[in-house]
Amino acid sequence: MSEHKKPVEEIERVAVRFAGDSGDGIQLTGTKFTEATALAGNDLSTFPDFPAEIRAPAGSLAGVSGFQIHFASSDIRTPADQPDVLVALNPAALRANIEDLRPGGMLVINSDAFVTKNIERAGYQGDPLPALRSKFRVVEVPFSKLTAKALEDLKMGTRDAERSKNFFGLGLVYWLYNRPIEPTLRWLESRFKGEIREANIRALKAGLNFGETTELFPTSFAIPKAKIQPGTYRNITGNVALAYGIVAAGQCLEKPVFLGAYPITPASDVLHELSAYRNFNVRTFQAEDEIAAASVAIGAAYAGHLGMCTTSGPGFILKQEAVGLAVMTELPSVIIDIQRAGPSTGLPTKTEQADLLAAMYGRNSESPLPILAAATPGDCFHIMIEAAQMAVKYMTPVVVLSDGYIANSSEPWLIPDVKTLPRVKVQHRTEPEGFFPYLRNEETLARPWAIPGTPGLEHRIGGLEKEEKTGNVSYTPQNHGRMGFLRAEKIRRIANDLPPVEINGADRGELLVVGWGGTHGAITSAVNDARAAGQDVSSIHIRHLHPFPLNLGDVLKRFKQVLVCELNGGQLWRLLRAEYLVPAESLSKVVGQPFKVGEIRARINQMLGGKA
């Protein structure tokens, strides 16, 4: 860390948003700042928000990429509703983000980019800065010129030098918040070579030194380490945690993993990550399409591997017929849908939670399966182990729902001791005596997993209705009714294994806020804030969406009012009302963005009226 001569002010928390063109390296800048912040020992939560286009026209509103990080010395669960600091590399980035900046917050701009051409391209009539000076603390820094100056003896073209300006900005913010620069320096040294490496390192240091010497910033800030559970931590995104969870699921079951996948945003990163782990006995198969990706995974499951596939909404829908076959043939597999905003192609890089009913009811006929949803980036790890073990115990496909928000956002993650992970040895049927393909375990109703290569167990399965026990094709009405019941009853019995829903707050009272998936952080923060303000409100997070935990109905009925918050038109809300006949209300948001804590708080206030 650099020597500071200027005063340092201690603060509890701050949220910073970096914004620029999608070609400006904003996501990289944000990721590096996050890593440095994690190592500084703060709690943190991030929100990357980028366009679907690889390179939208430079300087256009459509091409603006943003990365917000909220970090604190206390426990935090969201990337914050409003950034306290906005770093905008051009007028378009300013225009797309300025409305979110906290009144009185700090706006750092790259003054070199505020030329007439760029200002007009962003849709401003004239220079927007004068009007902003009364609302925010505007700090104008010539990023491009200062970067070019730091690199002048490198004989790089102006254009190449310009590309290092994000590191200048990163260095400046490192100074502002007293972050260690060593991890980023180490990364730059390992990642780049020659002049580019030198240029980025110099730009980073120039930004840091500029902060120390310029009169624009009279003080820097320090955020003390957060008091969090002891242990060894790392920073992790939901998609990396999910990939590790898939590896761990295979190890915990002592089974090879077979992942079928077709590239799709925002799930592709899981395929990329897993394709590097062949030495973990993980086989990735990039299939010709979404249907084939599900089919190869289910084929591998039939052959005795742990078959999985990762996808997002449009791909999830294409897979449904194959998933229905896995329901009918009762083969263990895990289908992961990293939900994105839709319908159709929708907003591929934006988040939503609107595939819940597709997971519940999106296959032809009655075809029940268990559904789990990850709550946080780190939870993506543990949920995969649970889903895989559920799949083999109950011989069923399992759907895991993640979403674009937790897939790409990150948090400090307490690295588990792998010795403590639940391990289960899979028992394949080998005894021919008394074997029938659909002979069921009395407790779980699971059929045997008899895999090819086992002498004496040769049998045929398929999508046609099965006769109970023998598995022969059967079209009789009574048998079809019986098999439909057994398929549903098997899934219902999974509830016996589920932990009860835990209540955050009092276990009965005026208002219960219900959420699932990636809204966990925003809901918990809103409810904790409301409780701190004396309001009679509690919250629950439903991780198991089908079947529901056994105590759920009882919990819901202990509150006078129930509010279900979700990033869809009210899908869990409908399920809860149908299942438990509770007069729940719905807070629904479908704009491709996560909940803000304030939005949930406002609804809580409204529902509690004068009873706050």
Place this chain on the structure above:
Amino acid sequence: MAAAATLSRKDFVSDQDVRWCPGCGDYSILANVQKVMPELGVPRENVVFVSGIGCSSRFPYYMNTYGFHTIHGRAPAFASGIKSARPELSVWVVTGDGDGLSIGGNHLLHVIRRNINLQILLFNNRIYGLTKGQYSPTSKLGSKSKSTPAGTIDHPVDPISFALGAGATFVARTVDVDAAHSQEMLLRAHQHKGTAFVEILQNCPVYNDNEWLEIEDRKTRAEAGLVLEHGKPLVWGPKGQKRGIKITDGVPSIVELAEGEDPVAKGVAVHNEKHASAAYAFALASLARPEFPMPLGVLRAVEKSTYEDMLDAQVTGALNKQGPGDLQKLLMSADTWTVGG
């Protein structure tokens, strides 16, 4: 179970009643497959039949092996998963012209392209049977069917050319009623390392009867079919009316042969299933009735690395190079920090 050597045809007959229509060509194919199975030297428990949807796709139920009747068109994908996961299994895909070339055309293309070591038996009857008589992607232009009372207006696809175009390393054609030839082709397909594609001309007596009559009928087969034999000239025809196929600039033409005349001297091509280029096999595939005889036999058999071998090599390579994966190390593979208790 029983060692492969002691198995007989009966060991491969399942206890299920066969439910194809009387006279269906599938009966002959089933009998031929059951006859060949004991000759493969593969333990019964290592054999898996995988099918999609359609009349042909009921096949696995009648084989006393492992069987997976999957969804329409996707059998090649399920089979790819099975074979990639468990290369020691002998995997057979049974499909039809609709299942394989219409709804499943994409998967057929990709399984062949990857050269996964499995056998694909495509029963071609140029009609949709299970849905009761609509035209299929192999139906001749103008075919009248339930859904085309005025005749089809889409040009058909040729299964053999399709397979060759996908880069098939083994392509053969046979006919349901010719037991000896069918069994030879099934054996050859099994012996081939890589995707083996076999088109089986099959008669649907209910919806498209006698589509292949001139090939199926022994009286006309000599005139209508050209039986391919590696190293032998492309000569066909009834006794005394022999003719040969000459290929010039990739285009086949017919050469009339006098009694006792040396075909090779007259420019007739000598069959070579091992040409590195697929151009020759494409020329053969273009031979169609009524102008030309229909080739029967192995059109192409070449060697290429298989997907599952390369996948296994990557797994083994990674294990040798990096050692078995250490999960704890993987989880720690980033900057970490420790918070004291």
